[in-house]
Amino acid sequence: MGSLVSRRPDTRSSAAALVLTAAILLLAAYSALRPSSTPPGMPNHVRVQLQLDTGGSGAVLEAEGEQEQVQAVLEAARAEGSEGDASMLRQQQAVEQQLQEVEESGARQQQQQQQGAATQQQEVKQQQQQQGAATQQQEVKQQQQQQEPSKQQAGAGAPQRWAVLSKPPVGQAKSAAQRSAEFAHFVSQCYYTADPFACLSRQADVEPGPGQFRFPHFMVVGFQKCATTSLFHHLSGHPQIQNPGNKEPEFYTRTCAYNAMRCMKMDQRDYLREILSFKEAGKKNFTVAGFEGSTHYVLEGRWLAAQLHDLFPWLKIVVSMREPISQAIAMIFHNIEHNRTPPCYTENNNKIYKCVLEDLDYESNYARAMRPWLKHFPLEQVHMVQYENITSGEGMAPALRGIKRFLGIKPALPDDDLGLYNFRHQRKHKQGWRMTRAQYLDLVAKARRNAQDVAALVRQGGWADADGWVENWEKAWQQNLDESCEPEQDGICMIKVT
Ligand SMILES: Nc1ncnc2c1ncn2[C@@H]1O[C@H](COP(=O)(O)OS(=O)(=O)O)[C@@H](OP(=O)(O)O)[C@H]1O
Known part of the structure; x- marks a missing residue:
């Protein structure tokens, strides 16, 4: 059984509540995609990390372990949050759209399984594709956030950098788009941390995507x-x-x-x-x-x-x-x-x-x-x-x-x-x-x-x-x-x- 970690410095805001709702929905969709019996080497283990950039607090929620346990942690955190406002609603719609895409590709996968055409290898490949698609969306979202740095700094109506929701890599390398998005996200948020230099130092552990430079170069x-x-x-x-x-x-x-x-x-x-x-x-x-x-x-x-x-x-x-x-x-x-x-x-x-x-x-x-x-x-x-x-x-x-x-x-x-x-x-x-x-x-x-x-x-x-x-x-x-x-x-x- 995996370990379970939960840190919630600021989950009482509407933004936090919204993100948690989205995370739970995504987790549910992910569970629908999993085959009924978990193949060897792919335990029923998930990791959720949510960066709740609400009011510049940089709150983070992490949960890792058996899927049911993680879901319980997210539910509990959501119960503590309050309802979202109109701007949050727009973001929820974006999250739901992503969810729909994940569900659609899940349905395609199930159909293939019923036809007996999906081998274990194909399944892993599709999971990679799904992760790639989700990463592309995250990348677009992060770019939008980077274009609004003053808002983030001021904290008023601050956009959320919401979810890195993934199953741990199953022995496969990250896609280029995934690396780019994760690297840009990591370096960008250093500016807002309590110790920007210490944060930037840690980018030594994050692999840049194609064409990216560590900062400063x-x-x-x-x-x-x-x-x-x-x-x-x-x-x-x-x-x-x-x-x-x-x-x-x-x-x-x-x-x-x-x-x-x-x-x-x-x-x-x-x-x-x-x-x-x-x-x-x-x-x-x-x-x-x-x-x-x-x-x-x-x-x-x-x-x-x-x-x-x-x-x-x-x-x-x-x-x-x-x-x-x-x-x-x-x-x-x-x-x-x-x-x-x-x-x-x-x-x-x-x-x-x-x-x-x-x-x-x-x-x-x-x-x-x-x-x-x-x-x-x-x-x-x-x-x-x-x-x-x-x-x-x-x-x-x-x-x-x-x-x-x-x-x-x-x-x-x-x-x-x-x-x-x-x-x-x-x-x-x-x-x-x-x-x-x-x-x-x-x-x-x-x-x-x-x-x-x-x-x-x-x-x-x-x-x-x-x-x-x-x-x-x-x-x-x-x-x-x-x-x-x-x-x-x-x-x-x-x-x-x-
Ligand atoms: N393209 C080119 N060709 C020839 N010489 C050049 C060129 N570019 C800069 N220089 C000469 O470089 C000197 C200025 O260097 P720095 O910019 O490093 O000076 S500083 O330390 O930043 O003040 C300065 O030298 P002095 O004129 O001897 O003072 C410049 O004339």
């Missing part, structure tokens, strides 16, 4: 000044990607104060809605990939990588890297423009050199920043791209397609041109950045060690041609030495960035 985490804004817009325009609210929310660092796991529930909901465009993705049945881009995340890997992986273990991580001296210069200039002049930027003639030298050990030391991410995320969930590849030359189209292939979206869309966003000193500092040749050689020596560490990681992950990666940067250094520097050691260079 990926993040562009850095590095600063590596064309992440262009990449963000390029990806946002893809039809299989949900356009996020804005770039650089720095949610986990700023709002959650470095503790993603303890982030306030209200903040979580705001983040889902305002940044990740959760509701828009829900309306598209999660057939679009949700993402955000915050370039400081990559530098916070020591605490953030583990926390993000705990929260969203399926998450994919995209990282762009630029020739380190150019990246450091662009970042320093960006900070100066925003009145954040670094203390290293003091000496009149050699100011940029000293700052870059420091940054190459920290913010522009890519391998150092990447190690925690690679410790917590499997290689197949991380994708490293080279800025010089995605922004120009022959590597551009394959590199952009590679990102989309990694994300599991159509690789050729929207197109293979990155676009140019967020450019600063490329326009304003065409003459280059002043330092001596000896100083530049000093920076190159440090950047080269950085490049070799990065190449080792690229080789390990197989994201690109690791040797080609180093060659791209070597080419940039050599070009500056040849074209922008006087030949003497103390000669002046006007360094151009990539």
Whole structure:
């Protein structure tokens, strides 16, 4: 005999009463379909789970066990409810229509049995079809509900997500439609739960249907000044990607104060809605990939990588890297423009050199920043791209397609041109950045060690041609030495960035 569970936090409302009535009717119809003697391996065992979204309470009723016991639990729960109103009546009619369809297919099945034509195998097949039909109806209903999120939130006249009524799977896989509906339903309701992040984490146990993405699907985490804004817009325009609210929310660092796991529930909901465009993705049945881009995340890997992986273990991580001296210069200039002049930027003639030298050990030391991410995320969930590849030359189209292939979206869309966003000193500092040749050689020596560490990681992950990666940067250094520097050691260079 099976176990019996009943939780009824809110069965006194008319909505609850209606759903229970519907469930009992469906249960009765289901019992009419069962053969008179239950075949081996198909015990007289049913499971009913009702989500009674009445007034936003998220009440759930579950009953599992012998059919008669489950029916008794549902009857008792119904007795506690009150009568439904007009809007509930319309929903009852929809439920009754579904019931009628189940009854009709049951009658067809009985006829076949009488004719001796229905073998046990056919019977199982028909049950699968019935479950498929019921799931399709549920899917339509869930889509309707997703189109009315404000109503659900307000609670007034809230539609019910009513029933997952099924016999436990008899060794057969769920249909694609069933998986899609169940996955979309599971993820959608997370927004309304007391702990949205904890709920979203549990989608790891729910299989998405064809074309669906777990939510969120990926993040562009850095590095600063590596064309992440262009990449963000390029990806946002893809039809299989949900356009996020804005770039650089720095949610986990700023709002959650470095503790993603303890982030306030209200903040979580705001983040889902305002940044990740959760509701828009829900309306598209999660057939679009949700993402955000915050370039400081990559530098916070020591605490953030583990926390993000705990929260969203399926998450994919995209990282762009630029020739380190150019990246450091662009970042320093960006900070100066925003009145954040670094203390290293003091000496009149050699100011940029000293700052870059420091940054190459920290913010522009890519391998150092990447190690925690690679410790917590499997290689197949991380994708490293080279800025010089995605922004120009022959590597551009394959590199952009590679990102989309990694994300599991159509690789050729929207197109293979990155676009140019967020450019600063490329326009304003065409003459280059002043330092001596000896100083530049000093920076190159440090950047080269950085490049070799990065190449080792690229080789390990197989994201690109690791040797080609180093060659791209070597080419940039050599070009500056040849074209922008006087030949003497103390000669002046006007360094151009990539
Ligand atoms: N398509 C294309 N081709 C060449 N260069 C490009 C392109 N898109 C962006 N960029 C350059 O990338 C720099 C901005 O990077 P980010 O958007 O990541 O900056 S930020 O950290 O988000 O502020 C910024 O570099 P700087 O101009 O050196 O500052 C942009 O000019």
